[in-house]
Amino acid sequence: MTDNSCNNDKVHRRTKTSWTLQSLILLKLCTILILSLLPLCCLSFVVVAPPPAATSLLPSPSSSSTSPSHPLLISSLYHPGSPGYKLLSQQYRSTLHSTISTANIDLNNDEETTTNTRKKKVIIVGAGWGGLSAAHALSNSYTSNNNIEVTVIDASSRVGGLVGDGYTSINGTRKAEAGQHGFWDNYCNIFRLLNDGDDNKNSNGKNGYGIPGLDINDVLTGYAEQGQYSPRGLEAIWPIYRNQQIKLPTGLAQAAYTRFLNLSIFDRITALPLALALSEFDGTNDEAWIRYDEISFRDLCVKLGVSRKCYEEAFEPMILTGLFAPGAECSAAAALGMSYFFVLQNQNAFDVKWCRGNVGEMIFDPWVDSMEKNGGVEFLTSTMVTGFDMDASTGRISSVRCRSKSDGASSGSSSSSGSEKYVDQTLEADEVILAVGAKALNSIVRNSPTLARFAPYRRFGNLRGTSVLATRIYLDRHIKVPYTANACWGFDEGVGMTFFDIGALHGTTTTTNNTEIGSVLEVDYYHASTLLALDDDAIVSKVKRDLDVILGQTCQSSSVIDAAVVRLPDAVNWYHPGSYKDMPEVTCNDNGGGGDGISNLYFAGDVVRTDHGSWSQEKAFVTGMEAANLIMGREKDSGILRVPQDEPHVKVGRTIVRVAREIIGKGVNGKNKSKGPSLVDFLW
Ligand SMILES: Cc1cc2nc3c(=O)[nH]c(=O)nc-3n(C[C@H](O)[C@H](O)[C@H](O)COP(=O)(O)OP(=O)(O)OC[C@H]3O[C@@H](n4cnc5c(N)ncnc54)[C@H](O)[C@@H]3O)c2cc1C
Secondary structure (H helix, E strand, O other), X not given: OHHHHHHHHHHHHHHHHHHHHHHHHHHHHHHHHHHHHHHHHHHHHOOOOOOHHHHHHOOOOOOOOOOOOXXXXXXXXXXXXXXXXXXXXXXXXHHHHHHHHHHHHHHHOOHHHHXXXXXXXXXXXXXXXXXXXXXXXXXXXXXXXXXXXEEEEOOOOOOOHHHOOOEEOOOOOOEEOOOOOEEEOOOHHHHHHOOOOXXXXXXXXXXXXXXXXXXXXXXXXXXXXXXXXXXXXXXXXXXXXXXXXXXXXXXXXXXXXXXXXXXXXXXXXXXXXXXXXXXXXXXXXXHHHHHHOOOEHHHHHHHOOOOHHHHHHHHHHHHHHHOOOOHHHOEHHHHHHHHHHHHHOOOXXXXXXXXXXXXXXXXXXXXXXXXXXXXXXXXXXXXXXXXXXXXXXXXXXXXXXXXXXOOOOOOOEEEEEOOEEEEEEEEEOOEEEEOOOHHHHHHHHHOOHHHHOOHHHHHHHHOOEEEEEEEEEEEOOOOOXXXXXXXXXXXXXXXXXXXXXXXXXXXXXOEEOOEEOOOEEEEEEEOOHHHHOOOHHHHHHHHHHHHHHHHOHHHHOOOEEEEEEEEEEEEEEOOOOOOHHHOOOOEOOOOOOOOOOOOOEEEOOOOOOOOOOXXXXXXXXXXXXXXXXXXXXXXXXXXXXXXXXXXXXXXXXXXXXXXXXXXXXXXXXXXXXXXXXXXXXXXX
């Protein structure tokens, strides 16, 4: 009885369910029909712009707002592969993805929906400053949502890229780094990262900007005077500019306070016309970059009448250490941009701090640890990205192929080459960030038919790197070094050089238990291809010879007990004349190369163009945040600290030059005042 009634009930329920189902299916069919027809109807209105429905639903690509208007409606109407999606231009597709991703982020903050939504998978290739910064900005602890899964892949066994410390000394007992890295006064975003203070909260009210537990004063040294040497001896002293009693306008401050011991005032005055170029060149402006990128920095100096002595003893060493190549082979734009950020932005710009230990141990280890534990970020080291797969229907990268050195436990298909064993894996990807340098971008595109189909990416084939040799020698005794950080010139033709008292920077004492601890000195050579060919012994002998010349008797009487030799062939981005146009933007769609790129591929690192105005580590960090912001559908510069504003006299100078160009431009081009000639036109 009970069974029957139960059965009757079931039949009744089944009939009721089938009716409900039928009506639901009918309703769904109607909805699908209407939704599919809607974008098609819009076709009649479309020429270049996206359908009006999309225009009204999506924020305009140029609009500053990226908040979704109707995220669910948008995602059902314009999901990748739908007729509506195909009608959208590439630019609008990017906006669409941002919109939906923002919607997902917001929706997923609601716990009930979190479980139903597939997490967005972001693959970051490269774990240098650029990749780590992007991972940090996408991590759960920073964004306060857990709907993004981040995987960072790096070919090296340690993270850090050019700042990595996965090297050992010749004796195999000491860790070495890929050179010494300074943190200049305008590295405000990195400084914020190194401070886990209460005043360091992000827009979610969380302390997500800083690495948990870090205090900048424990990580970085204070400021100190720096020296400049040639084979003749001490040539210049850079003081701590912020400690000078009178604060002067920038330019004047550096001229007044830098102590050149052998460069006459007359030679220094010949550098004055460069102020004109600096007034015209605004590093945050694309047009200025393109104009000044046509000529080399050396040509600019020669044409402006800078004396040979001033160029060779003041500018060439600065370019060799700041841009890693001689001025004749560096773009004037890069040289002006770099020197403005590092030296001329304000009186204190050249004040620099150094890490109190290996950057890998002091900064990257706790950073990676916190991202893994609290941020939902996974790191795959010793893994090389080898290719990309594209979903033909969406035109987006759907997966990333990579090859890891096998530890015997990994999953995936394995292969071997010589004694090395490898595991090949394919990782699903919704968004991809390439955070690799110029040399790697060049080779990735050459080896990826998927990327090579796109004109903007083929331009990376023109990008180049320059070689660096980083050495560290361990002496049998403690020797006195006048300045902890030094630049040198004149030792090898066309090669830049710096040296550091690592013991002093790392704060290791000179004696332990009455046993003297020997000095540890780092000597780095830039644009150093000619030195890379030497064997380790020859390199160590050369380093010691150079230091003997600089430091004299105290060094000559010491012996080397261990050394580290780190060769970095073509590793550092080379800003050669004409290179700017080939460098990626964070989203590398129409990069002047004709045609769009892939909408879910982003770029980060110091090779990436940005209007932020920063350089090197800070620039890599900033572009990493920019890429992460775009993936999350935020403003590109959301949460990024700007470089301080130009000082008033610099603003006035820039305004005068701009107005002069406009006036001359009117004469030359009639109405088009923006086309006034640049200083470069007069010089070349
Ligand atoms: C000797 C030396 C001294 C320097 N001094 C300073 C300084 O004083 N101050 C300063 O700010 N900057 C300095 N720099 C520059 C600074 O190191 C760089 O600006 C910065 O590290 C660039 O970071 P990035 O993330 O753009 O790239 P990188 O650090 O080059 O990182 C790229 C990463 O991508 C990985 N990769 C590449 N291809 C693949 C692939 N196919 N698959 C997986 N992984 C891949 C690499 O292994 C690497 O880890 C110096 C550099 C050197 C070499």
